Amino acid sequence: MVVSYFHPFASGAERQALAQGLELVRRGHSVRVITRAVPGYPIPDEDHRGVQIHRWIRTWDRGPLFAVSFVSGLVRALRRLRGELDVIHTHQALWEAVAAGAARPGLSGLPTLVQPASSGYYGEAQELLRTRGAPLLRRAILRNTHFAAISDDIAREWLALGVPPGRLTRTASGVDTDVFHPGPSLVEADLLPRPRAVFTGRLHPQKNLPLLLNAWVEVARRSPANLILVGPGSDREALTALAASLGLADRVQFVGAVPSPAEHLRAADLFVLPSVAEGMSNSLLEAMATALPCVVSGVGGNTDLIAPGATGVLVPEATPEAWSGALLTLLENPDEARRLGRNALARVEAEFSLRAVVDRYVGLYRELIARAG
Structure with a gap:
C-alpha cells in the first residue's frame, strides 16, 4: 500500500x-x-x-x-x-x-x-x-x-x-462494525445536553463548517439542540470565534482530536456533514453504522451512500436556510429520524462492512x- x-x-x-x-x-x-x-x-x-x-x-x-x-x-x-x-x-x-x-x-x-x-x-x-x-x-x-x-x-x-x-x-x-455500532456511550456526561447533532472529521475548509454554524443560529433559536464538533484541524480557532460572534458559544462544543469518534457518535442524535467535496466519507460510514440519521451535502460519495428519504437526508443547496430546515425537520420528528438511522445501519451491514x-x-x-x- x-x-x-x-x-x-x-x-x-x-x-x-x-x-x-x-x-x-x-x-x-x-x-x-x-x-x-x-x-x-x-x-x-x-x-x-x-x-x-x-x-x-x-x-x-x-x-x-x-x-x-x-x-x-x-x-x-x-x-x-x-x-x-x-x-x-x-x-x-x-x-x-x-x-x-x-x-x-x-x-x-x-x-x-x-x-x-x-x-x-x-x-x-x-x-x-x-x-x-x-x-x-x-x-x-x-x-x-x-x-x-x-x-x-x-x-x-x-x-x-x-x-x-x-x-x-x-x-x-x-467501516468496522465491531467498533462502530449503536449502544450506550461512555462520554455522555462530558457533552452538552441532548438532543445533539455531531460532526466528526477534520476542521478544514473542505468540510464547510462555517455554513453549518450559520445554519445553527436558526436551529438554536427553534430547538434545544446542541452541536458537537469532534476532530482536530487548522480551522478550530476561526470556527470558535465565529460561533461566539453568532451567539452560539453555549450551544456549540469543540471536542478536539479523539483516538476514535465511536463513543461520541453513540452519544449523538443525528450526524451532519456539510462538505464541499468527499470521496467516500469514513465519518459518514461510521455514523450510519451507529444508526444515526445523517444530514449531508449532496456531493461526491455522499450521494452513493444516502438515498433521500430512505437512509438519510441530502441537502442540495449550500445555504444556511436549507441546512437549518433539514436539521430542524429531523429534530422535530424523532420517529422519522430513528427510521432513517435504522435503514442506514442496515445498508452499511449489507454493503459497506x-x-x-x-x-x-x-x-x-x-x-x-x-x-x-
Whole structure:
C-alpha cells in the first residue's frame, strides 16, 4: 500500500488504508505500507499490529521540489521491495499514481492499482488539471494497471481523464462494525445536553463548517439542540470565534482530536456533514453504522451512500436556510429520524462492512495478479 501519510498521522485515506491493512493481516496476508518520513518521528520502519510501515519517502516541503522528491523517493522504495510484493495499491492518486506509473518498467510486471481518495475541487483529478505539466503527469498515471473508484463521482472524473472503462472498477470504503455500532456511550456526561447533532472529521475548509454554524443560529433559536464538533484541524480557532460572534458559544462544543469518534457518535442524535467535496466519507460510514440519521451535502460519495428519504437526508443547496430546515425537520420528528438511522445501519451491514469491502478488494487483487501472469 502507498499513502502520503500513515499511522499515527491520519485523516480519511490513511484511516481507510490502516483499517483495510489490519483486516488483510488478520486473514494472513503480508501488508507493507510505503509512506513519507515525518520530521520529529524518527522511526523509519515499524510493525503496527502486523502491518509493516516503511517511512522511506523523504521530501522537500513545498513547490516543484516536493513533487520531484516524493516521486523519486517512492520509485526507489517500490523498486527496493519489488521482489516481496504481489500488487501495489495506492490510496491516493496524484503523486502516488505518478510514481507508481513511472516505476512500472522496473517492477517486472507487478500490477499497480490506483485508488483516488476524493472528487471535486479537493480531489486528485481536479488537482492534476491545476498542476503544471498536467499532460505529462496524466500520461504517467495512465501507465498504471488498474483504477479503483470509491464513488460514482470519482469514476466519472477519471473516465473523463482517459482511464479506459475496462481498467476501472467501482469499489467502496468500509467501516468496522465491531467498533462502530449503536449502544450506550461512555462520554455522555462530558457533552452538552441532548438532543445533539455531531460532526466528526477534520476542521478544514473542505468540510464547510462555517455554513453549518450559520445554519445553527436558526436551529438554536427553534430547538434545544446542541452541536458537537469532534476532530482536530487548522480551522478550530476561526470556527470558535465565529460561533461566539453568532451567539452560539453555549450551544456549540469543540471536542478536539479523539483516538476514535465511536463513543461520541453513540452519544449523538443525528450526524451532519456539510462538505464541499468527499470521496467516500469514513465519518459518514461510521455514523450510519451507529444508526444515526445523517444530514449531508449532496456531493461526491455522499450521494452513493444516502438515498433521500430512505437512509438519510441530502441537502442540495449550500445555504444556511436549507441546512437549518433539514436539521430542524429531523429534530422535530424523532420517529422519522430513528427510521432513517435504522435503514442506514442496515445498508452499511449489507454493503459497506469492512469485511465485505476487503473481500471485494482481495478478489480484485487476485484478478490483477492473474492477468499479470
